[in-house]
Amino acid sequence: MRKHTTIDLDTDLVAAAADVLGTRRTTETIHAALEEVVALRRRLQLLDFRPELSPSDLAVSRQGRFVGQRAGGGHRGA
Secondary structure (H helix, E strand, O other): OOOOOOOOOOHHHHHHHHHHHOOOOHHHHHHHHHHHHHHHHHHHHHHOOOOOOOHHHHHHHHOOOOOOEOOOOOEOOO
16 A cells, blocks of 8 residues: 655655665655564564573474484384
């Protein structure tokens, strides 16, 4: 979804962002900068992800991962 709007921009800041982002037009620069901010925030949120898994939970989740896997952890074939 897009919305046409009129806003006051710091043209020096837009130019600096365009240099960093490799963009030419103001709209393109603003969109690229917003995409970068959103992507950065999502990556930072991953740093807070702390799954509660014990070693026994991992062992259970790994059981039978491969087709044809033998009881000792090896697999068939060469």
